[in-house]
Amino acid sequence: MYPDFSPWLRLEQTPGVGSGTARKLLTAFGLPEQIFACSYEQLAAEVGPRIAKALLQPPSSALLALTEKTYEWCQQANNYVLTLADSNYPSALLEIPDPPVVLYVKGRLDLLSSPGIGVVGSRHATAQGIRNAELFSETLSQAGLTISSGLAAGIDAAAHQGALRGMASTVAVIGTGADIVYPARNRELAHAIAELGCIVSEYSLGAPAVASNFPRRNRIISGLALGVLVIEAAAQSGSLITARMAVEQGREVFAIPGSIHSPLAKGCHQLIKQGAKLVESAQDIVEELKFSLPRLKLPRLKDLSGITPESELSHANIPTSGLLANIAFDPTPMDTLALVSGLDMGCLNAQLLNLELDGQIEALPGGLYRRLA
Template sequence: MPAPDDLASWLRLEQTAGVGPDTARKLLGAFGLPHNIFNTELSALQKVVPDRIARALLAPVSETVSLLTEQTQAWAEQPGNHVLTLADAAYPLALLEISDPPIVLYAKGRIDLLSRPSLAVVGSRNATTQGIVNAEKFSEALSLAGLSIVSGMALGIDTAAHQGGLLAIKHAQHAGSTIAVIGTGADLVYPARNRALAHRIAEAGCILSEYPLGMPAIASNFPRRNRIISGLARGVLVVEAALQSGSLITARMAAEQGRDMFAIPGSIHSPLSKGCHLLIKQGAKLVESAQDILEELQYIPATTSLAPTSTNSEPDEQSAQLLHALGFDPVDADTLAARCELDIATLNGQLLTLELNGLLEMLPGGLYRRLG
């Protein structure tokens, strides 16, 4: 963590109106560390930034910034909390490769993960059961291979990705664990339903934010933090995504940053597969297993024993026949009954058994889809 005076200067720079990552880098490039910027003549500042920003930089420190500095200093002194600046040796090198790295990062947990190889796993908040299974199992396998799993701690695919990354720790000490890049201050948990998950990540992984302490969940923060999710990683895996999904924003940022893009294909009838299919058409690598990703990245796993990408129980012969008739596209019960030559009552009983065993899921509209 920076010394108290240095931290105050970094936070003052971060909080100056009109100063974002791009402007900050110009100032730092011209004058060096932040305290030099605030001891520079107005005329010199005006040669680098517009007059209004130059004057804002030399204005007296506000009470709001002073209070934030005190709160941040106290927060950073707590075990497991870290404040990283662009000048910090622990600042993730991968983020220095992107066009607008954050001036300051706030981290809870293992900051060593920020310098290890990682893969981003993202997707829909309203994921299907199969999407949740895929995200968790791919993430577990990749974490077991030594890659840290980066995601955004949203509900759905993000949550499953973090859980998969944490599961691998139970099997191997060298597992990559997980990094949650959040859109609020690092002292807050959003969404509240992921409070328990956030505590687990803070203990065994890392929570990362570019936003100052106390920053609430503002809609515009989340698309912006996506550049950090992709920037930290060697590639981005999109598990499920609709055509208007925020995951496609992350994928686009990954492409702009020179990262690899991966996508899991799905049914041509599923709205949550259309985003993945679009990415594949645009050049993303179609993947069916974690091994596909490791080979594309030319990454040598820390272990050759990868976690399986599916754990559905094996069906009996009768169930296997029903699953064969179901295929891999959604189908309604009447159509399935005709294919199997079963009455609806018998079919419903078998469908319920398969659903309880995790071998199929019921979709809106009374449709059934096979899992695994």
């Protein structure tokens, strides 16, 4: 005896039925059981003869095997299949123009209903971009905002890692079946997210990595969030697709500026020109969203791969050369340097002054510093 999602899987797997057609049928006839009880003439009037004929075909052996596989998957702890009719389906996604008909969820369901921020960016991020993604995500997570991203290499992975160290954790929206980890290099991270956060997919179990899936899953990243933060994006970047979808969904868009000479800053600058909010700190986002929780003490940074970050080192043992390594050629806020280095403000100011006198960094208005040599 299959659970209630069986007819939904049949609808989802019917050739020619995408999410738009499925929602059209659901609006016209009700639940999937009622759709499959309709006559050919009724169905054809709504979706045409080809799809109507496909809907009336009996379940194939492949569909029966997938349903059995999905049923077994759901018997495992913290694995769920949510449909548009499910009370646990995230209400934020019901607000977007194209909500997934079925969601496969692995991990904490509560995170899908928590206020959050999408964090996206380049797969080929710079060291500074990775650092920004981790620190912004950790700080926002500590403020109570769940971080949604796409589990890709680069900015996505860094955002998830940072968010896992915060209070509100993270949601990974993937472009494969929920039983597949892609890219494979993120396997350990995916396992950590499944345990402490949440993995979400609209694709059936076993669905492989197909290029067209990834731009499409971006609407879920933005749809789950109050806004989207873009960190390092080229002029032709998938992150800009996420930003565009966020605008269409009525979400806020934030972007971190970079050097005018950096190709990975061009996408962010383009967004800012188009009206995205320029942000220099996580507090800018919190204030723009008018989202506030009691101030929480940030945990010490701890890299999931086992590499000890600089903030884990003894404050007294951090030389100015170590601090210099954390200062980018693009302007870096002092609060970011304090978080990365773990130095108290007195010690940090002293080391910054020494580096400035040595001609290795430049102090800029607004508490920003950039590396010169």
